[in-house]
Amino acid sequence: MISIHALKNFPNLVTAVAVKNMKMKYKNSALGFVWSLLHPLAYLIIFTIVFSNAFPDIERYSLFALIGLMFWTYFNNTINQMMLSIINNASVLKTIAIPKLLFPFSALAAELFTFLLSFIPFFGLMIFFGLNFSSELLLLIPAVIIFSVFSFGAGLFLCTLNVFFRDIGLLWNTLSPAIFYFTPIAYSSKMIPEKYHLIITLNPLYHYIEFMRIILYQNAVPGIQMWLITIGMALCAALIGLLVYHKLKKNFVSFY
Amino acid sequence: MQSTVIKIENLYVDFYIQNQRINSFKDLIMSFGMVSPFEKKKILKGVSLDIKKGECFALMGKNGSGKSTLLRTLAGIITPSSGAIKVEGRIAPMLSIGAGIELELSGYDNIKLIATLMGMNSKEIKETTTFVEQFSELSKADLNMQVKRYSAGMTARLGFSISVAKTPDILIVDEALSVGDIGFQEKCAHRINEIKKSGCSIIYVSHSLVELKRICTHGACLVDGKIALTGPIDEVAAYYESLFH
Structure with a gap:
């Protein structure tokens, strides 16, 4: 029984919960938001020291790795926050009639905001690492939207299943470092032997990271095929996530 | 004749709960799909109720008889499996004090x-x-x-x-008055009376019969997910007491 009023009010609700999420995330920490920069930066330093000598073929290695790290961090944080969003707010969902989708959606909104904010210092860093300015950089706006839709779908899917089986959260914690190294973040996909290429292309993140690099690193316009793949995957993920969520949401209440 | 603000007809609510034998993926895989991971538990089994405008309605029943489930279904938090609920006006559910406080x-x-x-x-x-x-x-x-x-x-x-804070059309109170010190408890009771006087209907759950008799005029007693008795508060309270003797 969700009224029209509740739907109209949805943006206000998302803002309120997203702001709360951000306050809670950095509660009692002296550095607060800076932590969301330090995490990818720490990896960047390690990668630059370890890999830039190992992969001398990659020009402007720090820029190359930073692009991958930024989008990976955004994706990983979004999944982590979305996955816990419903079970962490069980007490609210048990007492107030609000659309449950509010919580995963707000988790995404908070992470997207943090990501956009982190773009400001990272943009400076990218210029320092040799980013070239060109009009193609504007394509980043649709690229981030497409990637967010994909993250939302994947996050909602995992979030829904996590209500019933907490194994999903534990499984993600185990798998995410593996996925991190399986995705060409620290290295270039060109280094992977031809025979493994099919496996690599099965990883959706591979396509998104490549997509971002074409725009930010090569200053080029991604080909039509890249657009179709990334948009297609984003829509599929969102559709699957929403379908699974809608099918199972009425049974949530006894599992909080 | 007072108008009806809440009409519940033949309401059924089922929960899916984890099958006791299946608690993780391991158990699920080990059972080779022979056992469903979830089983259905019937909570409300055909509840029908009419609540009139301005009425203060008591809901009684032993622990686990389905009182809170019924209130949550009324508040729109739980989707019923079958049956109909008609609510006229804005419901303010007070299901547990302090829920949502960060x-x-x-x-x-x-x-x-x-x-x-x-x-x-x-x-x-x-x-x-x-x-x-x-x-x-x-x-x-x-x-x-x-x-x-x-x-x-x-x-x-x-x-x-x-x-x-806001005066609703229908107030749902689930054992909420036992908070704070005596002074605050009196204040709460006073506020509930104020809300009642404004013409708002109240559905009240409590185990304190004294409190129920003071506030409510009518009531119902739930036994094992079914309404066992509906009527004037004294009758229902007597019936509820008899369940324990």
């Missing part, structure tokens, strides 16, 4: 957050804040403090004040 946030932040979640606009949130400042007797310094530093009574004062 311990890390300040009292003021919590008022804003919970009021927003309850669907209030910015003007209503301001009114709620003023109301809570007066009603809860918490000082501005208290309200600026993180709720984790509150005593249990202070947290309850905050929670209760937020939920009764």
Whole structure:
């Protein structure tokens, strides 16, 4: 029984919960938001020291790795926050009639905001690492939207299943470092032997990271095929996530 | 003849709960799909009720008889498996005091957050804040403090004040009055009376028969997910007491 009023009010609700999420995330920490920069930066330093000598073929290695790290961090944080969003707010969902989708959606909104904010210092860093300015950089706006839709779908899917089986959260914690190294973040996909290429292309993140690099690193316009793949995957993920969520949401209440 | 504000017809609510034998993926895989991971548990089995405008209705029943499930279904939190619910007006559910309060946030932040979640606009949130400042007797310094530093009574004062700030059409109270010290309890009872006088219908769950008899005129007793008796409060209270003897 969700009224029209509740739907109209949805943006206000998302803002309120997203702001709360951000306050809670950095509660009692002296550095607060800076932590969301330090995490990818720490990896960047390690990668630059370890890999830039190992992969001398990659020009402007720090820029190359930073692009991958930024989008990976955004994706990983979004999944982590979305996955816990419903079970962490069980007490609210048990007492107030609000659309449950509010919580995963707000988790995404908070992470997207943090990501956009982190773009400001990272943009400076990218210029320092040799980013070239060109009009193609504007394509980043649709690229981030497409990637967010994909993250939302994947996050909602995992979030829904996590209500019933907490194994999903534990499984993600185990798998995410593996996925991190399986995705060409620290290295270039060109280094992977031809025979493994099919496996690599099965990883959706591979396509998104490549997509971002074409725009930010090569200053080029991604080909039509890249657009179709990334948009297609984003829509599929969102559709699957929403379908699974809608099918199972009425049974949530006894599992909080 | 008073008009009906809530009409419940033949309401069934089922929960899916984890099959006791299946608690993880391992168990699921080990069972080779022979055992369903979930089983159905019937909570409400054909509940029908009419609640009139301005009526104060008591809901009694042993622990686990389905009282809270019925209230949650009325509040739109649980989707019924079958049956119909017709509600006229805005329901304010007070299902548990302090739900949704974030311990890390300040009292003021919590008022804003919970009021927003309850669907209030910015003007209503301001009114709620003023109301809570007066009603809860918490000082501005208290309200600026993180709720984790509150005593249990202070947290309850905050929670209760937020939920009764706006006068609803229908108020659902689930054992909420036993909060705070004696002074605050009296204040709460007084506020409930005020809400009642404004013409609002109240559905009241409590195990204190004295309290129920003082506030309510009619009631119903739930036994094992079914309404066993509906009628004037004294009759239902007597029946409820007889369940334990």
